[in-house]
Amino acid sequence: MRPLPLLLLLPSFAALAQPVAALQPMAFLAGHCWKGEFSGGKQTDEHCFQWLYGGQMLRDVHTVRSPGKPDYVGETTYYHDPAANKVAFLYLENSGGHSRGTMQPVDGGLDFPATDYVGAKGKTLTYRVRWTPSGDAYEAASEMLLDGRWVPQFKLLLKKQ
Template identity: 60%
Template sequence: MALGAIAGVSVAAFADPSPGLKPMAFLAGHCWMGEFPGSQRTDTHCFQWVYEGKALRDTHTVRAPGRPDYVGETTYYWDPAGKRVEYLYIENQGGVSHGTVTVDGDALVFPAAQYVAEGEAMTYRVRWTPQTSDGDGPASYEAWSEAQTKDGWTTMFKLVLKRQP
């Protein structure tokens, strides 16, 4: 661990992930930040392998001037019974979500799932698509989130998150 700390790189970035989590490996050991279009809000996700690559932790913070931070944590893991990647999301305002992740080409696809807070439920789906690349893999990815309404799916936001140094 000391060698990784000296080099400024988390040893957890080098875990050998469970096979089902390998499509998410480019995220591990990095923070990714994006700015919401037309606002001063930012969204930062920091990913770290846990339990020697058996799970991936995503600590997520949305910051907006003059407002308290919105903070959540997602744990992604391989479910051997279901033979799929699942996640559990919990956030500081009491909301929770549980869902799955699939792969479509290079994209990580989060099929429709329920977000529940204060007794209210919202159905949403998400797609993360790697974008620009450098010598160390994807340097950014697009996050596209949609919510289901009575009229169908509507975009909540599209955001490009860039790998932070």
């Protein structure tokens, strides 16, 4: 028996999983990494997506890299919440912050309605995001709630790697 060659094939099987119906709008992301540069060109953000448990969930591991600084790393798990009949997510990151929210497919993209990010020290930031796919890329546009109004936080074009 030679188990090692079989283990090397596992990542490709994970990319080919059939997702549950609720996660189908996110299927274009699975099995790929997507990378974008923040304005100024000094920071990058890379998201790598893979199916979990035969398509029951989708994992997104993302890393923000900045010269001379430790990487900012986070992981999001998307899943169908049958009680709410929505796609929900849990986000955890390496500095101790977290977020819970939902995703809604909309014409032309994916909406992540307003939710709270809670930092390690308890400070809360309310934010919302829209992902708009376009060929081998998608645009991520994030807004934050500041003094009762929505203001741009960032806009990033992530390209398939």
